[in-house]
Amino acid sequence: MRIRTLLAAGLLALVAVVSLPHAASAADPGTSDGQALVTCVQKALKDNQAEIAKKQYTNFTNALNDCNKAPSLFAPAASELIWGTIAFIIVAFALMKYAFPALRKTLHARTEKIRGDLEGAERAREEAEEQRRQYEAKLGEARSEATRIVESAHQDAERLRQELMARAEADAAEARARAQDDIRLATDRAMGDLRTRVAGLSIDLAERIVERSLDRETQQALVESYIDAVGTSGNGHG
């Protein structure tokens, strides 16, 4: 709102500066502008006097038209320059007195606000940067932790695999040993049974053979042998 007021005041001052010289020249035809016009007309008459005498008015007409043309914007008349200077000073004074302090105050407040905003933005940026660093640090820690966990998981899996392998091998070895023991026991038992049966059959056969071969004389010899053996060696037969 204050900016708009200042812009309106500046525009009003510019209009005043531009319009004041024209108003002065229009309000007083006998001033320097009128004299200049007279002088320009006189100079046109003088310069084209020969042609006017020959009734050739072309160049004279052009000269008059030039005299009627508006004065130059960059080379105004002296009166316009004076009035313009005075108006400029007034306006400049008014501006310096009233508009510039307010404008300076506004600009200062604006500057302060912008500085504050910039500082806030800087702080926010720094905070964001800090948060970004913290986030990256945490992310790095998380990545390290994840890497460590994955590594640990790999190690655990490897250890578990090795343990399972070892246990499986031990179980297999134990099963093999047990099976071999069972086979050996079964073989031994079968061999023992076979040996017992063979022995039984052999003894039965031997009994029959001995029974047939033990005649009276052999029986007597056995008795005598027993008596002699008991008598000489005591209970060695027991």
Next chain:
Amino acid sequence: MTAARDRNEAYAHGLLEVARGEGNLADIEDDLFRFARALDGSDELRMALTDLALPVGRRLAVVEQLLGVGALAASTGLISLIVAAGHAGDLPAIVERFVELAAAERQRDFAEVRSAIPLDDAQTERLAEALGRATGKIVEVKVVVDPSVLGGIIARVGDTVIDGTVRHRLEQLKEQV
């Protein structure tokens, strides 16, 4: 078991007293020993005499028939007493204890000898001497002919057993095989 052993002990002492009273201990001892061995070696005889369902008269008739006229009347009476009392199954143990008591009364130890063939008196006497030397005791031998030993002799004196039978050697061979 203890009651049976006590009863057998009592019967053995009773037999000894009766035999001593009869004044013919050696012959009664022989009769009882032979009958006990016969009972020991015959399942059929043992079943007949231990069958309490069989009338006593029948069982005693079997005893008299088995002993025959060769045995002393006292021997038949003593065996009949035990059979009639229903202790025929214990008769071998009673007789064995009776023989031990009789031998002890003569200051001797009883040796039960089993042989595949009968021994003559000379062999029996030499065997008694040999067993006496082996055991350090004065031994009285009673021979039982037992074909199951196949050959040779087995003698038992108290807890000492001296086995020289072919059966024993075959058993040893069987164990080794």
